[in-house]
Amino acid sequence: MTTAERLGFGPQDRLLIVNADDFGLCHAVNQGIQSLLSDGIVSSATLMTPCGWAREAALWSARHRHLDVGVHLTFTSEWDAVKWGPVFRGGSTQSLVTDEGYFHKDAKSFERFADPAEVRLELVAQIEMALALGVELTHADNHMGSLYGIQTGRHFIEEVFEVCEEYGLPFRLPRNLLLEDGQVAPPELASQAGRMAQLADEKGVVVLDYLLGLPFRGAPGETYESFKAQMIALLRNLHPGVSEVIIHPSLVTDELMAFHGEPLRRGMEMELFRDPDIRRTIAEEGILPVRWRDLRELQRAKG
Amino acid sequence: MTTAERLGFGPQDRLLIVNADDFGLCHAVNQGIQSLLSDGIVSSATLMTPCGWAREAALWSARHRHLDVGVHLTFTSEWDAVKWGPVFRGGSTQSLVTDEGYFHKDAKSFERFADPAEVRLELVAQIEMALALGVELTHADNHMGSLYGIQTGRHFIEEVFEVCEEYGLPFRLPRNLLLEDGQVAPPELASQAGRMAQLADEKGVVVLDYLLGLPFRGAPGETYESFKAQMIALLRNLHPGVSEVIIHPSLVTDELMAFHGEPLRRGMEMELFRDPDIRRTIAEEGILPVRWRDLRELQRAKG
Structure with missing residues (x-):
């Protein structure tokens, strides 16, 4: 049974959440995401509490409670000029940081060194x-996929589900992994994802049916039009069930340019779901909007 | 004996350090301070390691080792949108933070709640x-004067001097507190400062003779010209010995405007020591430059 069916939809219905990741990362990201949330262009955003501008994003979210804001559980700090830690x-929290005192730069180092007890305490603290x-x-997800064990197989999903159960939060885990383009988790994890979804069910944590996104870094020769065409293809190929599409929108400012590896791509993701071609695709395909808030209510009603 | 005399200068010589505080606070501050350090306009800067942009400032400092960079020991987080913690x-480090998990907003709350053992560990960690x-x-100083006990009398100077002794770092403490304008520490602390300076001597930590600065917040009707006149008056009234003048320069950008309470004043402090009138005043008064590096060498030679 898909999560869509558990929400009362039919077996062929295709439901979509568009989440803006990295809320709180910097002021430019906050400005971008706040405008997309206000205008109803994205369904939700997730907050990186360890970052310097998290409080701006959080106080704004506290004043806009009709909008969906979740927690972007963060255990990696991937840029050079802007950094954060536990x-x-x-x-x-020493197992979570480098000699410099910040989170590890990539998921692989995190997976290798993290003590599960420290991970659990940091999950709760965030x-x-x-x-x-x-x-x-309204929900929880994970920055750079560090908690899934994608790089080494050493995952922290038990800790995540315990905490999500405790706080009544649905979590970004796809029940199904496919071989198609746009799948955020690598297909080798398909069997592991199945076990994880079963564990989520046991814990009463509501998860997704599918998780989709465009590559984080731009391909050579990419243009806004080719980028948009990729997103349109993802949307046309949506499977029945609840799908989440991840984007990372931002205003392109001096601040963003000064630390971010892909600032122009972040600017393209700012435009994507405002674009009439994308909006027309969603309408033509009969894709229905759904909110993390709905998944949270499903989870809390069961508890 | 003044610190100037211990450096080999005469009893009437007036020596000046101009320190840019808050290096690492944000990208605009980093850009501003880097240009002032590069051009020799300020003598030194001090780094706020808990802040999001500290790594940018630190990596730049590591590539410019001929310039003086110290540590701005930080136990307060005073803005609303941009925050930091231990x-x-x-x-x-629970005694150092609020319920939100950040450092206290003001020195008074820090003085009231901080556990000296946690302060010491955080000093070393920074x-x-x-x-x-x-x-x-090259040296150490303290953001917002939180370690001096200015608000409640409960200070952490023993911990600071132990750590400064351990790392061979001179520290921003004025041996003399005066009743004149521009004194950064309040005159009621004069007797306490005397005891602190004695303790510094016992520990072999080199301190200042005088500490000066302009008010952090602008007065009504203030202009750049009136602001500059205040600084010229401070310089003309300099006493024999080593004086440090504190400034907080920054480029004025959208980033700074988005969180800082006094962004335009920070822009004025960017111009001040480049201004020919200030430079002429320093020359006319026969004020000699001195560097924190010189004080550090004095301290380490004694050790």
Whole structure:
């Protein structure tokens, strides 16, 4: 049974969430995401509580509770000029950081060194920080996929589900992994994803049917038109069930340019779902909007 | 004996350090301070390691080791949109943070709640972070004067001097507090400062003779010309010995405007020491430049 069916939709219905990741990363990202949320262009955003501008994003979210904002559980710090680290203050987080004191740069180093007990404490601390700032969290997901064990197989999904169960938050895990383009998790993880989805069901944590996104980095020769064509293809190929599409929109400012590896691509993702061609595709395909808030209600009603 | 005399200068010589505080706070501040350091307009800058852009400032400092960069020991987080917290990862820092998980907003709350053992661990962690990033630290000072006990009398100077002794770093403490304008520490602390200076001597930590600065916030009707006149008056009234003047320069950008309470004043402080009138005043008064590096060598030679 798909998550869509559990929400009361039919077996052929295709439902879509568009999530803006990295809310709080910097001021340019905050400005971009706030405008997309306000205009109803994206369904939701997820907040990186360890980042320097998280409080701006959180206080804005606390004043706009009709919009969906979740927590972007963060265990990696991938840029060179802008950095962040753990927010748990109650004890050691040394297994989560480099010699410099920041989170590891990539998921692989995190997976290798992280102590599951420290991961669990940091998961809770990131959620508690968002709640303390007044955010009414609708869901949780994970920055750079560090918690899934994508790089080494060493994952932290038990810890995530325990915490999501405790806080009544649905989580970004795709029940189904396909071989098609646009799948965010690598297909080798298909069997592991099946076990993870079963564990989510046991814990009563609501998850997605599919998870989609465009490559984070631009291909040579890419233009806005080719980029849009990729997204249109993803939407036309949507499967029945609840799909989440991940984007990383931002205003393109001096601030973003000064640290981000793909600032112009972030600007393209700012335009994508405002584009009439994308909006027309969604309408033509009969794709239905759904919100993380709906998945959260499903989860909490069962509890 | 003044610190100037200990450096080999005469009893009437007036020596000046101009320090740019808050290096690492944001990209606009980094750009501003880097240009002032490069052009020799300020003598030194001090790095706020807990801030999001600290790594940019630190990596730049590591590539410019002929310039003086110290550590701006930070225990307060005063803005609303941009926030930071402890960098110690080895254990609890809970006495240093609010319920949100950030440093307290003001020195008073910090003085009230901070556990001296946690302060000491965080002092070391901030220094170690700078060293891990390759900065050859020349000195230490303190953001918002939180460690001096200015608000409640509860200070952390013993912890600071122990750590400064351990790392061979001179520290921003004025041996003399006066009743004149431009004194950064309040005159009620004069007797306490005397005891602190004595303790510094016992520990072999080199300190300043005088500490000066302009008010952090602008007065009504203030112009660049009136602001500059205040600084010229400070310089003309300089006493014999080593004086440090604190400034907080920054480029004025959208990023700075989005969180800072006094962005235009930060822009004025960007211009001040480039201004021919200020430079002429320094020359006319026969004020001699001195560097934190010289004070550090004095301290290390004694050790």
